[in-house]
Amino acid sequence: MSTFFTPGPAALFPTVEAHYAAAFRQNIGSISHRSGAFRKIYQHTDEQLRQLFALPKETAVLFTGSATEIWERAIMNSVEHESFHLVNGSFSKKFFDFSQELHKFAHAMHKPFGEGFDAAEVTVPEYAELICCTANETSSGVQMRAAEIHKIKKANKDKLVMVDMVSSAPYPNLDFNLVDSAMFSVQKAFGMPAGLGVWIANEKMLAKAERMKLHGETVGTYHSLPSLWENYKNFETPETPNVMGIYVLGKVAEDFNRIGVDVMRKETDRKAKALYDFAKKSDQFDIFVTNEPHRSATVVVLNCKQMAGDVIKQVQAKNDFILGAGYGKMKETQIRIANFPAVNLDQVEALIATLGSL
C-alpha cells in the first residue's frame, strides 16, 4: 500500500472511501440537484464547515470546480480596478497573474522563493480593493500566520482581504469576523479526490460584486458571486455540481469536528515538529525555509544533499512512501512532504526513519 506524502492530490483521509461507498448506496450520484435530498446534503456540509471554521452568520459557503476557479471568480467579483498580492511563490504568483489577465491593475509585493511576509513590512497601495494573502504557499513551504493576516485587515478595514488556504485549511486559525473571504480545494488537507473548490465569502464581498454589476462590470454568469449566493440561500447551486464531492466533504468535515479542530491543529504541529527536528539533525537534508515562523506546518520543504529524484525513488522502493518533488526549478534539489491530517504521527515517524536510513 502506497502512503502519499504528496502536497495535493494527497493521501485520502482514512474515512473517504467508505463515505463514497455510502454515497453510492444512497444513490447520491443519481439524485436531483433540485431535490430536498440534495438541499439537505448541502446544508449538512455547510453546517459542518461553519463549525470547523467558526464562520459568522454573514458568510456563505459556496462550491466551484476547483480552488483555481475561485482565484478567477474572486477577482472578477471584487476588483473593479486594483488588487494587491503578497507574492512569494508559484501559486501566489498565479493569483496575481489572474488579476492581470482579467485586465485589472494588479499590485504586488514580491519576496524571494522560500521567504514569507509579516504584516509590519507590508504597505498596501491606497486604491487596492482586494488584498490577496496566501496562508500556505504550496510551492515553497512558506506560511503566513493567521495573526499577521489579521493585522493586515485591521490596518486596512476599508479593503477586502482574501486568503488562499488551499494547502492548509483547516489548519490556519483564521478569524472570519476579520477576513472577508477564503478558499481551498478538497484534495489537500481534507484528503479527498480532486474536483471541488470551496469559497467562503462574507456579505461585504457580495455587496462589492453587486455594486460592480450595477456599474456594468462583467462579473461572470452562473458562478458570479451574486448567482452563487442567491442559490446558496436555498442550499442549491446554479449548475449541477459535484454532488458526491459535496456529500463526502460534509462527512469528512463531520469527522474533523468529531476529533476537534484544535486537536487536529496540535497534531499537525506535533508531526511538523518531528519532521523539522529530523531535518535539523540530518546530514542529508536541510530545512529550506530559514525563518522559523514562516515555516509551513502542512507542507515541509527540505533541501537534499543527494539528487531529490533519487531520494524519492529510494523512499518509494523501501516502503512505498510517495513524496512530492520540489516545485518547478527546485525539482532536482528539494523534496516536499505534505503533513495533512490523512497521515498520522506513526506514518510520519516511519517516513522519518526511512529518510534517516538513506
Add this chain to the structure above:
Amino acid sequence: MSTFFTPGPAALFPTVEAHYAAAFRQNIGSISHRSGAFRKIYQHTDEQLRQLFALPKETAVLFTGSATEIWERAIMNSVEHESFHLVNGSFSKKFFDFSQELHKFAHAMHKPFGEGFDAAEVTVPEYAELICCTANETSSGVQMRAAEIHKIKKANKDKLVMVDMVSSAPYPNLDFNLVDSAMFSVQKAFGMPAGLGVWIANEKMLAKAERMKLHGETVGTYHSLPSLWENYKNFETPETPNVMGIYVLGKVAEDFNRIGVDVMRKETDRKAKALYDFAKKSDQFDIFVTNEPHRSATVVVLNCKQMAGDVIKQVQAKNDFILGAGYGKMKETQIRIANFPAVNLDQVEALIATLGSL
C-alpha cells in the same frame, strides 16, 4: 433498489460503481495531476471519446467543472461581438442569457416550448460569430436532428457552430468535420455522478479565441480556450481537475465503444419507440412534442391526465421507479422520462407496464 428515469443526474451506468472502486484501488484520488499516470488517464479518455464521437485530428477534448461552465467559456472565447441562439426551452434560453450577461450582442430565434427547429426556417444574422444549437432541449423533450445542424453549418461556413448535447451525447450522430464545438456533462447519458463537463472544440475555435486575446478581449484565465488547449497538448489540465471523473469517463466511454455507438443509438431508438408507442395508446398520457421528427429520443416528455406529482408518487410506491417532473411551469402537468443507456429495454418495459397500470 430505485431505478432512476430522471433526466440528469440520472441512473448510473451499470459499470460506474466498479470503475470508481477500481480507481480507489489504484490510488487515482491521490496521484499527481502532473504525473505520467495522470497523463495516461487523460490520453485514454481522449482516445475513447475520439472513437465514440469520430473526432477529427483538429479537435481537442477539454475538461471543465460542468457543462454550464462551457456555455460561459465558449461565449467568452469565441464571441467578440455577436452570438446567435436557437431558443426553445429553458436550457437554450440560459445559453442565450449567458451571452447577454457577458455583454455580447445576443440574437435569438425563439420557438414555443415543445417545438423545435429545422434548418430551412433559420436565418442567421449577418454578423453572428457563433451559432448555438441545442441537440436536445432537456426541459421540453425536443431534439434538433444532427442533419439539420449540419445544414445550418453548410449554409454558414464562415461562422462557428456550437452544439449543446448535454442530455443526449453520444446519441446525436454529429459530424465533427462540420460542427466546430460541442459540450456535454457526465451525469446524463454517460450515467456518472456529476462534477465534470466535456468540451469538444476544433482549431477554428482556438484561432478565434487567440484572435480575441490579441484584440485585448478578456477570454478568462486558466479555463480560457488557449490555456486549456496548451495544457491538453501534454494531456494535462490548467488546474487540478476531477481526476477520478476523467478516469471513470474514459472507462465508461470504453464500455460504450465495446458495445458500439451505432448499437447504442439503435437501442435508444428502440426504447424511445416503446415509450412513445405506449403514450399514443394510453388514455392517461399524451406525447407533448407533436412534431415527430422533433421528439427527443433521450428525454421523453408526456402530458398527464392525472396530476404529474401523483403519477410520480404512484410509480415510485409501486416499483421504486424515479421519474423526472415536468420542467418549471410544467411540473404539475408533465413527467419527463430519461431514456439513457443506463436503463435497458427490460427496465423501460417494466416502467411502461407500471405506467399502464395506473
